[in-house]
Amino acid sequence: MDSRLIRELRKLLGADAVLDKREDLLLYEYDGSVESARPNCVVFPRTAQDVVVVVKLANQYKTPVVGRGAGTGLSGGALPRLGGILTVFSRMNRILAVDVENQRATVQPGVVNADLSAAVAHLGLHFAPDPSSQKACTIGGNVSENSGGPHTLAYGVTTNHVLALEMVLPDGELVRIGSPALDSPGYDLPGLFVGSEGTMALVTEITVNLTPLPEAVKTLLAIFDSLDDATETVAEITARGITPAACEMLDGWTLRAVEAYVHAGFPLDSAAVLLIDVDGLREAVESHAEAVADVCRVHHAREVRVARDAAERDLLWKGRKNAFGAVGRLSPTYYVQDGVIPRTKLPVTIRRINEIGKKYGFEIGDIFHAGDGNLHPIILFDASDPKQFERAVSASDEIIKFCIEMGGSITGEHGVGMEKDRLMPLLFSDAELELMRRVRDAFNADNLLNPGKIIPTGKSCGEIRVRPLPVAGSLPA
Amino acid sequence: MSASASAVMSRLSEIVGDPHLAASAQELAGYAIGGMRPSAAVCPGSAQEVAELIRFAAVEKLGVVACGARTKLEIGLLPRKYDLALDVTRLDRIVAYDPDDLTLSVEPGIPLQKLSAALAERGQFLPLAVPFANRATIGGTIASAMDSPLRQAYGTARDFVLGMEFVTGDGTLAKSGGRVVKNVTGYDLHKLMIGAFGTLGVITKINFRTFPLPRETRAFVANFESPARALDLRERVSRSPLRPLTLEIFSPGVADLFYGSAAARDGMNPLAPNLLTNQAWAFTSGVAGTQEALDRCEAELRAMAEQARGERFSILRGDQVAAAFGRKREFVAIALESSPAATILKIGVLPSRMDEILPGIESAAASENLRCATMARGVGVIYAALLPDASSEEARECVARAVTLIQDACDKAGGDATIPWCPMAWKSAFKIWGGDGEGLSLMRKLKAVFDPQRILSPGRFVGGL
Numbered sequence: 001m002d003s004r005l006i007r008e009l010r011k012l013l014g015a016d017a018v019l020d021k022r023e024d025l026l027l028y029e030y031d032g033s034v035e036s037a038r039p040n041c042v043v044f045p046r047t048a049q050d051v052v053v054v055v056k057l058a059n060q061y062k063t064p065v066v067g068r069g070a071g072t073g074l075s076g077g078a079l080p081r082l083g084g085i086l087t088v089f090s091r092m093n094r095i096l097a098v099d100v101e102n103q104r105a106t107v108q109p110g111v112v113n114a115d116l117s118a119a120v121a122h123l124g125l126h127f128a129p130d131p132s133s134q135k136a137c138t139i140g141g142n143v144s145e146n147s148g149g150p151h152t153l154a155y156g157v158t159t160n161h162v163l164a165l166e167m168v169l170p171d172g173e174l175v176r177i178g179s180p181a182l183d184s185p186g187y188d189l190p191g192l193f194v195g196s197e198g199t200m201a202l203v204t205e206i207t208v209n210l211t212p213l214p215e216a217v218k219t220l221l222a223i224f225d226s227l228d229d230a231t232e233t234v235a236e237i238t239a240r241g242i243t244p245a246a247c248e249m250l251d252g253w254t255l256r257a258v259e260a261y262v263h264a265g266f267p268l269d270s271a272a273v274l275l276i277d278v279d280g281l282r283e284a285v286e287s288h289a290e291a292v293a294d295v296c297r298v299h300h301a302r303e304v305r306v307a308r309d310a311a312e313r314d315l316l317w318k319g320r321k322n323a324f325g326a327v328g329r330l331s332p333t334y335y336v337q338d339g340v341i342p343r344t345k346l347p348v349t350i351r352r353i354n355e356i357g358k359k360y361g362f363e364i365g366d367i368f369h370a371g372d373g374n375l376h377p378i379i380l381f382d383a384s385d386p387k388q389f390e391r392a393v394s395a396s397d398e399i400i401k402f403c404i405e406m407g408g409s410i411t412g413e414h415g416v417g418m419e420k421d422r423l424m425p426l427l428f429s430d431a432e433l434e435l436m437r438r439v440r441d442a443f444n445a446d447n448l449l450n451p452g453k454i455i456p457t458g459k460s461c462g463e464i465r466v467r468p469l470p471v472a473g474s475l476p477a
Numbered sequence: 478m479s480a481s482a483s484a485v486m487s488r489l490s491e492i493v494g495d496p497h498l499a500a501s502a503q504e505l506a507g508y509a510i511g512g513m514r515p516s517a518a519v520c521p522g523s524a525q526e527v528a529e530l531i532r533f534a535a536v537e538k539l540g541v542v543a544c545g546a547r548t549k550l551e552i553g554l555l556p557r558k559y560d561l562a563l564d565v566t567r568l569d570r571i572v573a574y575d576p577d578d579l580t581l582s583v584e585p586g587i588p589l590q591k592l593s594a595a596l597a598e599r600g601q602f603l604p605l606a607v608p609f610a611n612r613a614t615i616g617g618t619i620a621s622a623m624d625s626p627l628r629q630a631y632g633t634a635r636d637f638v639l640g641m642e643f644v645t646g647d648g649t650l651a652k653s654g655g656r657v658v659k660n661v662t663g664y665d666l667h668k669l670m671i672g673a674f675g676t677l678g679v680i681t682k683i684n685f686r687t688f689p690l691p692r693e694t695r696a697f698v699a700n701f702e703s704p705a706r707a708l709d710l711r712e713r714v715s716r717s718p719l720r721p722l723t724l725e726i727f728s729p730g731v732a733d734l735f736y737g738s739a740a741a742r743d744g745m746n747p748l749a750p751n752l753l754t755n756q757a758w759a760f761t762s763g764v765a766g767t768q769e770a771l772d773r774c775e776a777e778l779r780a781m782a783e784q785a786r787g788e789r790f791s792i793l794r795g796d797q798v799a800a801a802f803g804r805k806r807e808f809v810a811i812a813l814e815s816s817p818a819a820t821i822l823k824i825g826v827l828p829s830r831m832d833e834i835l836p837g838i839e840s841a842a843a844s845e846n847l848r849c850a851t852m853a854r855g856v857g858v859i860y861a862a863l864l865p866d867a868s869s870e871e872a873r874e875c876v877a878r879a880v881t882l883i884q885d886a887c888d889k890a891g892g893d894a895t896i897p898w899c900p901m902a903w904k905s906a907f908k909i910w911g912g913d914g915e916g917l918s919l920m921r922k923l924k925a926v927f928d929p930q931r932i933l934s935p936g937r938f939v940g941g942l
Binding site: 156 | 575576577578579580600601622624632633635636645649650651652653655656657658659660661662663664665666668669671672673677688689712715716718719720766767769770773823825826827828829856857858891892893895910911914915916917918919920922923925926938939940942
């Protein structure tokens with residue numbers, strides 16, 4: 001990277017806002033995915049104007065620029081695939097305004113998801129999207145990825161809660177789109193930019209809806225001796241039109257990993273559990289919980305436990321939300337998929353995933369947002385063995401292709417990023433990918449903003465390429 | 478239309494088949510927008526035909542306006558060019574309905590009523606209780622982003638449209654999203670199509686998540702001497718654990734509309750007498766749930782209404798819930814029928830600022846001696862109908878002055894006030910869309926991507942898009 005660019009960045013942002021030493025950069029070459037890519041420098045803007053400066057300099061030096069929140073993403077969205085300037089929003093972490101009367105908040109992108117909910121809890125409000133990484137991940141990252149979470153089953157994903165954005169376009173222009181009021185005239189620009197994975201703008205301010213906390217919550221743990229019974233329960237809960245606030249499934253393998261770590265009281269000998277929240281009015285919650293429990297029993301749940309109090313509920317949820325951490329104790333590397341299927345196809349898909357695991361010789365754990373049909377099969381592998389990695393990718397691709405066959409999609413909430421761009425042609429025609437490319441180029445003409453994401457870069461989109469395997473010591477610079 | 482009009486006609490006929498091409502003055506009159514008639518109307522029978530038509534139109538630079546039941550064709554500015562009406566009513570199939578997954582895929586031309594009936598058979602529905610419900614198609618509803626009283630509980634189409642297939646202005650048949658309830662694969666291009674009034678593409682398929690029909694419902698009405706008190710109740714409800722399905726505040730002028738003849742349209746049940754009067758503001762809210770939950774909602778709404786100093790509380794059940802709900806849904810349609818030059822503003826504003834806007838609307842109308850009726854949704858969306866008794870030049874001037882006062886008040890309150898409905902001849906004098914803010918340059922860029930030849934409803938939308 002041009003040393004003049006670093007000098008100018010230091011001059012304009014301050015010396016403490018720029019990192020370019022190799023040992024510092026190493027910390028930023030990963031996110032939560034299996035990918036890696038090292039930036040040439042890392043900057044920490046404090047204001048939207050700082051971001052404008054960074055983007056303008058990036059243009060001047062024809063250097064890629066990539067936004068990053070906490071780096072918890074699972075698809076490489078915040079990794080600088082082609083190097084360049086990594087813009088880390090950790091210093092733009094202020095909650096700028098909370099409007100209680102209108103149930104809105106305006107925040108900087110670096111505000112941690114759970115911090116916003118904690119800050120407004122005393123007002124009886126929360127920010128509804130709750131990714132498992134919510135104690136670390138930022139709202140800017142949530143906006144970029146259109147993040148979900150367990151409770152988005154009832155409350156909707158990030159895009160359903162974003163009203164307005166301030167953002168820096170790839171040419172350095174600072175614009176505001178959307179409005180804190182509803183139905184502002186014109187195209188739904190927030191609808192396009194939320195979930196665009198940082199390929200069209202860097203978001204510098206976000207106005208979100210806050211959601212009232214429910215009056216009552218009941219958490220049920222339904223324990224099953226057969227995986228099929230558990231998945232059929234979810235399909236029937238959906239079919240009966242019961243919408244729990246959350247409906248998560250952990251298979252036996254995963255819950256044993258979790259239990260060893262969190263000690264939440266998950267039964268070690270079961271084949272699967274469903275962790276289900278119902279919430280709302282006190283009166284509604286009782287009947288709702290009973291209806292859910294009823295379906296569980298019809299499908300041979302061995303036991304349906306109801307969390308006695310908030311502490312027990314929190315413990316169960318801690319188990320769910322820390323599941324990936326628990327899995328990390330078992331294997332240094334694992335590959336999490338994010339396919340989505342119609343809920344009616346849950347039983348057949350879960351059976352198929354386990355067959356695929358056997359075929360490739362992997363134990364595949366399953367922990368996922370069952371109520372949404374959003375699967376997170378986890379494949380453990382040893383990254384130091386390139387053959388294993390290759391097999392893990394093949395197994396994963398086979399799972400994804402099956403999801404598509406079932407009428408599903410390749411990512412429910414983790415994003416396409418640099419992990420699944422090569423799979424996009426499975427869902428979209430060349431013409432559709434070209435349209436997306438043109439939309440991106442309308443804002444990001446030189447493709448300097450987060451290049452190499454979402455849209456496959458190969459000349460022929462119809463051809464699926466196998467990602468080059470990472471080899472120790474030859475990481476992309 | 479270009480020099481060889483007959484060549485164009487024969488190509489159109491080739492694409493859709495002669496029976497589906499209309500060119501007689503009489504037929505075309507039905508597609509007129511503010512008196513402007515297209516040269517031809519085509520009813521394609523497939524998405525491929527739509528794509529072929531648009532490709533042809535792009536080459537010939539024909540102005541194309543897509544339409545369904547044409548209940549909202551007058552919204553927006555006159556098209557800059559209007560050669561071809563693209564009528565999608567033959568695309569009226571339910572492509573896929575998976576009630577056990579609560580997902581649905583439909584073509585745009587299916588009438589809402591027919592679709593609702595199919596969903597109701599499985600105890601489900603789409604929370605799109607939009608005006609002109611007995612005629613409107615799903616495509617027009619989505620393309621115009623009509624909102625509904627049910628948005629209080631369910632949000633708007635952008636919250637439950639899962640994906641779409643559409644034809645862009647260069648004739649590309651494309652899709653985005655999918656038919657699963659959670660999906661972040663690729664850009665959400667379908668969100669751009671919602672409310673774009675056909676200026677970015679012609680919708681050929683829409684995927685939805687469906688919802689279980691609420692089993693038991695009740696509605697609650699309370700009267701207030703001022704909008705401020707009715708809004709006070711709105712705020713109390715928003716802070717309570719209650720989650721009503723609908724929440725609207727009506728101005729005193731609404732009583733005459735809702736008890737008048739226009740409201741008897743489409744076989745709606747009569748509304749019980751004395752629920753509304755032209756002397757009071759009314760707060761009305763619909764709730765759903767088990768008997769136990771409904772009883773509690775009723776008791777708490779009553780208690781909160783008392784604290785807000787409301788009067789004359791009524792509980793509606795059964796047919797009366799439907800009668801009130803139908804009127805809320807059809808507010809715009811009823812208002813349009815009740816004046817020869819009804820001018821309806823749609824205002825989006827923070828709920829807390831409605832207390833500035835609502836009295837402002839009343840005084841603006843009063844200062845011009847105009848009849849006026851206002852429906853304010855609890856979420857901060859207001860429909861203000863100015864109802865002159867004539868469509869004369871004098872009436873236009875009165876309405877224009879009132880509109881200016883209202884739009885200024887909205888500006889001040891940080892809101893937007895568009896004018897979806899008014900006589901077409903008046904539009905050039907009004908700020909129909911506003912919205913020329915910072916986003917407009919981005920919208921222009923998108924328009925250039927989706928419709929490079931500017932043939933799709935050209936000039937009809939915000940900023941002349």
